[in-house]
Amino acid sequence: MTGQTIPRRQAIHRLLDGLRTDGGVHVVTGEPGCGRTAFLEYAAGSFRAGPVWHVRAEPGRGAPPLSGLHTLLRAAGRTVRAAGDGTAGEALFDALRAASGASPLLVCVDDAHLWDAASRAALGHAAARVRAAGVPAGLLLTVPGHRPVDRELAALPVLRLDPLTPGDAARVVDDVTGGAVDPRVREELVTAAEGNPALLLALIRRLSHAQLRGRRALPRPLADGEALGGVTGGCLTGVPPDRAGLLLTAAAAVRATGEPDADADLVRRAAGAGAVRPLPEVLVLAEGRLRFRSALLGRAVYAGAPPERRRAAHRALAACLTDTGADGVLALLHRSWTATGPAPALAAELAAAASVSPPGLRRRALTRAAELTADGTERAHRYTAAAAQALLAGHSPEALRLLDAARSRPAPASVRGGAELLRGAVLLADGPVDDARESFLLAAGLLAETDHEAAGRATLAAAEAAWAAGDPASCLHALTDPAPAAVPTEAPPARTPAHAPATRPAAIGAAPRTEASGAVGGVAVSGPGGSGAGMPGGGWAVGGDARGVAHVRSGPLRDHRDGMRAVLLGRFDRAAGPLRRVVEHGLSGDDPEPLLRSASAALMLGDVTTARRAGARALAAARTLGSSALEPRALEYLAYAELRAGRHQLARTHAEEGLRTASRTGQRNTAAHHHAVLALAASIEGEREIVAEHVAAALRTARRHGLAQAATLAQWAAARADLGAGRPREAADRLGPLVRPGARRGHFAVWMLAVPCFVEATVLAGRPEHAAAAVEDFDLWAACGADPQAPAQLLRCRALLAAPDAADTLYLRALDRHEETAGDFERARTELLYGKWLRRRRRLREARNRLGEALMGFERCGAHLWAQQAAAESRAGGAAPGPPGAGELSRLTPQQLRIARRVAEGATNREVALSLSVSTRTVDYHLRNIFAILGVRSRVELVRLVGQAEKTGAQP
Template sequence: MTGQTTPRQAVHRLLDGLSTDGGARVVTGEPGCGRTAFLEYAAGSFRAGPVWHVRGGPGRAAPPLSGLRTLLRAAGRAAPVAGDGTAGEALFGLLRAAAGASPVLVCVDDAHLWDAASRAALGHAAARVRAAGVRAGLLLTVPGHRPVDRELAALPVLRLGPLAPGDAARVVDDVTGGAVDPGVREELLTAAEGNPALLLALVHRLSPAQLAGRRPLPRPLADGEALAGVAGGCLTGVPPDRADLLLTVAAAVHATGEPDADADLVRRAAGAGAARPLPEVLVLAEGRLRFRSTLLGRAVYAGAPPERRRAAHRALAACLTGTGTGGVLALLHRSWTTTGPAPALAAELAVAAACAPPVLRCRALTRAAELTADEAERAHRCTAAAEQALLAGRPSEALRLLDAARSRLAPASVRGGAQLLRGAVLLADGPVDDACESFLLAAGLLAGTDREAADAATLGAADAAWAAGDPTSCLHALAASGTYTPAAGAPAGGPGAEVPADGDGVVVGAGRVVAGGAVTAGRGVLGGGTPGAGPAGGEGAAVGSDADDAAPPSGLLRDHRDGMRAVLLGRFDRAAGPLRRVVERGLSGDGPEPLLRSASAGLMLGDLTAARRAGARALAAARTLGCAALEPRALEYLAYAELRAGRHQLARTHAEEGLRTASRTGQRNMAAHHHAVLALAASIEGEREIVAEHVAAALRTARRHGLAQAATLAQWAAARADLGAGRPREAADRLGPLVRPGVRRGHFAVWMLAVPCFVEATALAGRPEDAAAVVEDFALWAACGADPQAPAQLLRCRALLAAPDAAGPLYLRALERHEETAGDFERARTELLYGKWLRRRRRLREARNRLGEALMGFERCGAHLWAQQAAAESRAGGAAPGRPGAGELSRLTPQQLRIARRVAEGATNREVALSLSVSTRTVDYHLRNIFATLGVRSRVELVRLVEQPEKTGARP
């Protein structure tokens, strides 16, 4: 179980599975993770049958089978015969008999404390229950800081992970009655690292005044005493010579912030030979040593006397080389031998950090800042460390470092750089209005010292305004960078407003929007973030200025600026040249930021092949360089490019990976956009439950952080799901406010993409007059050439609104334009609507041909509900019933089929949920429907049913 799954969700998921097929889990985790609470909740939540619940006691020297007899007495059963194998078989027989009437749950807390014979009997019975599919579940808890006993080692393990930040915050609020300062709460969460017991210990350690933020907190917050209170008992009995090795591992981990350390380095520093056995609390894997429990490692380090800690660091530093990464590590260890400011060492660390990967560079710069006495220099180094933290995908750490960088004595350039970086962090994981203000503040502070950085800040502000759906602020920010200067007295652009001309531009009448207002700078028309979304000098580098005294921008940035400016003015003819050069220059190198610009420009041009190529290379470059924060953005570009090309299943694959990386790197805003993509993909496949789940997830963050674009995409997905399910009136009502002019119109970069759905919904609902005006707006967008699907969609819209006898030629022209683009879904929709039109005019043979083409198209792209519509129309036109399906599996929806195949491969519900980026509750829901649809009662039957067509090659 990870921080993305709450303990209660894990319990209910387990219990559901144990109630149907039985099985066993060894529940483990680090000290204080809540194993006992987990088991008590499981025992109290099990309603399907009896629960046998016992707690293990000190029993290593107890008589054989004494633990098992304790369990059987608690269950009111007779004791089994003596002997490990016989006892295990007897226990299995009792469980099978008890499970005949109803499922049985066996809960054994601290099973490692039982005698070996009892553990062997438990392990044998659990293995038999699992193999036989008996409806008996066994949950056995053991500590995670030591190996699982060999008698239980063959059983599946469920490791309880740390609390998610939101769950941990709720624990603090519950315990304190909400009387805790937000800053103090954040420090508590950081120090506890999701460990429930440590979190509670830290809360109880503070006085009411400290909790309220009126008194300073103890430093360090999680000291040796607090850590020992949770994990100290786990070190009982460690020999003194082994204690030195443990401290050396802990010191190596503490210095770098990594979870493990080089085993050879540690052994040389500790004077421990490789042949000596390791303490059981350590794990050796691929030449790296780590603690089985990170909390235990922290307790070892914090609990050691200061001089012993410094000695360990001196020994480690002495064993390291003085160049490359080894040089940085040596300096880091030297830094932990000092007890006060060390300016010279800090300067060495800052210089050496340049050759380290982002995580280690962040650690080195953070330590350099801590050793720096000069306040301005310390602020500068904290800011540099925060930038590396952001690149490494640690936004919360970046914000903490930026808080430490605050200093009135720091020059404006340092304070401006910190605000520029804060804006980038908030843009990825915070309210975008706050990000916009941080960027604008940075622009003011940097204007006099670093024009390029100031331009980067104003472009960041434009990006934040874009995400918020505020075109006025977007244009004002671009004007501040010199990218765009409105004519005197010209109104701000935006939905329903004019786009100002500046000599070579065009003015569009009120009530219409230049489609370029919908494609600007990357995030436009499903394209990611506007240029200027990254840290100083990175993706957010300046796009240049028209001012005479401005430093000339690089060729790539100048072209990006010119192309963006032309697009905003609606001059797509003038945008093509500069944007094409951006694409080509980005693809000529291997830097992730230029490649992301190239992908953005490709999306603006409608060159989806180039956008996909640049996005894929940007993703590879980000992974190679360790820039984890850039991966979700590259995956977003790829997903949007595939959506626009009509390949929604590929879009779904990219978005699922993007969601995982965005969640892993703490970028909730990026995760919201990936949820929106997944909702759009699921709306094509007709998976209402999946659509609803992703829509809810996207809107949850979008509403809290002001992400108008993600919200509009999600709402469009919900409406398209309505349309696919044959509910055009609901779809029209949902889409109407998004696409019609007015204050509720959706994001200015997205609303026109939903127009074809709205037109179809209104026509099918008998209200075509509601869509007439928006079709003319959509015609402007289709004429821009940036969306390959738009020309055919426009003709289809006109056919839906045309007089009955005039629609046929328009449908035929639309189908001709579909031949120019890839993707089956949009063409199949046109074939379906044309087939309906033909059938209603009694041209049944032509209708059957068109509806057959539509059915094939929907089946090819997995649009299940849409295919059902086409089949129903075909039958209504007199077609024979459809051909026999490819076995029973053909009755499953695409998502159900994916889940069935993963389950047949042996995946657990949690593993299926993670692979599909959905909740386990959704997997449980679909699995119940799969069982009902196929008429199976267990996973074993499902495996047989899935494997049969796979073996014969008859994949449905």
């Protein structure tokens, strides 16, 4: 049996596309409640290419042989007379081939495992013959995923339905409730359901209107035995008592590890079932590990067992484990689940053992220690430490739940301040940034009397949250020291435009990453050996139960604050010294947090080379330390640095990886920034659909969480795509609100970057008078010396607006300045505009030279539509048409070429989508266009064409 796991929406569209043309056979499976029946009904209702035979199987026990097959054929208005299974299978194949002669046929059999064995054998035989003969008939057969596929169907390819993504699950909640659900309640529902549609609906039905609106407390646990049992139904009916004990012990063992499986020998010894053969069909044994075929079923087994039986299973497991290493932590966890009330001594043991535990066990040990702790201060401390571990692992909703639990008992201000500092960090990575700012400010107030250093970090983090929200006044307020040592409090210099007080060289990607605003709120998480610093605010050592105020290197933090504040005041001369010290300090070690601050400061200074170096070192350090939650931030800095350097394809590579890691670690705000980078890169390459997809994704989170910076970048990308497609009026209309004064102006640190596009768009749209004020503002920006591209861009903007006698000189000066910076795209844009200007003045030979340079520059950086503009202008100027091109593949856009090459390497559409950080539907769309452009009809022909191009060198 072969198989793959695919998301349901993508699966349906991909399947239907294939079934309409070539047919295919698929056994569709998944855990109980995954929506197999709904999947099949949607597929049957959406198939328009030909007839559909659709039946739901009934139990075959006691039914005559071939009764299931006859039910299918009667539903299709056909009959088959056959003496045996093989004959029946061949007869069914003949019927399928005949029915699909005029148009493709789709056969849907729901719950095919319920058919009698003879019918299953006939169906399996016919399906195999359909596959081998290439008959244009599609067969979709659903079977449950909590048991092995019947041998009659085991040779057929299997599609396993993925759980709903958190985004899809959240949309289901909103659809079912009419949007009348509190966001925090929605998060809890999505987390408890773990992507299972039936369980999600059951949990929604379980809650009252007041609970859905967040006005009453939710039941605990939210997904209890009744809810889980209602979804799993009769999946465990008829399990013998000896097998039932083994199942409960396995479920208890999995609960302790937090992994999908557990040590098989341990489970058998604890259950006293060493000789049990065969295993229950709901369990799978592989490489000494035991797991449930359906994780939901394991949850149901545990939740549905009486409490005393659960405690007995944990006692037996604890008795079979040693008291050392990871086994010792597991033994303590199992003992903790035998307790029926507070157990201070056991809680202390768990908290101490956490320091020598792997990260996953460390979080679980700290959580159980908190639950068993009676003292309010100690309880809050342990919940906060567990929340830090949850955030490190990328589980933001869990971190927030643990922080809520930390609030449940009174605690000293220092403890509450530490929890609020961490809450702010959680929200900054994955929540409304205004809420993050308020949490940081609350933390600063709570910590002001007991820990000045931690309070200072909280205010810096509040400034970062205000920065992300596009609120310069709040940002400056947070950075204001009652007695600042380095930065005066006077207003910005007179040359700073009154409507742009916060123009900064940092531009994109330079918001600070203070120790309080890293992936875990500045928590230095100890490794397996237990070493590590403390958490700011509370001073708690996350690796164990020790306390002590974290040592804070106040110099670099103060320098970063002073540099940021100077930038916000427009005093770039006073910003350089502190920021340079931040850069040097970060690069002097291998701690990822200071390295991230170093990258941020380097971007503010316009030192792109150093920013790339610091970002790369931060990424390597995060990976070495296992700080997976820091990786998306490091990749974000790398992507922004590459954009600033004009290396858009490298930026795209970093952003694609950053998006995957941000999604995996639950950092939606960071993911939004990566979507914005991908939109900007795609806007250069001319992939309008890809731009639109990433813009929409960035704006969904940006608008929901108040990310003004990501929203501005995404809108700029959409406008640049319009400009590349030859739609200057649309680009000007989109950019106007971003760059002009007013309530809709873009983020204060980003809008200036869009000015060159706005000037070009307005001039090409015949509205040059709209651009004059923006160019004067851009002059101030370029004078800062922090953006390597800005001086050449400024000269290009002035040339676009200048009189003919001055424009010529300005274009030439702009090209000279481009020689000082890397990147082909901006230089090629200047060459293109200069070439257009020359052609309209009938200086055709000079125009052709400039346009030829522009064409080559755009081709080097993969700017397909921009290259088409240059080629069209060149032909209009009398240039002879070029050669047919570098082979057939030269007719593809850069994104299409990437997809074609990955498909030729044998990647599935889903694998291509994951590698490019786009949806499978987008890959399907592009692949259809690739087939049409190249005149191929199958993947086999595409592989052959790509291979020939690579052998002959005929490729772009």
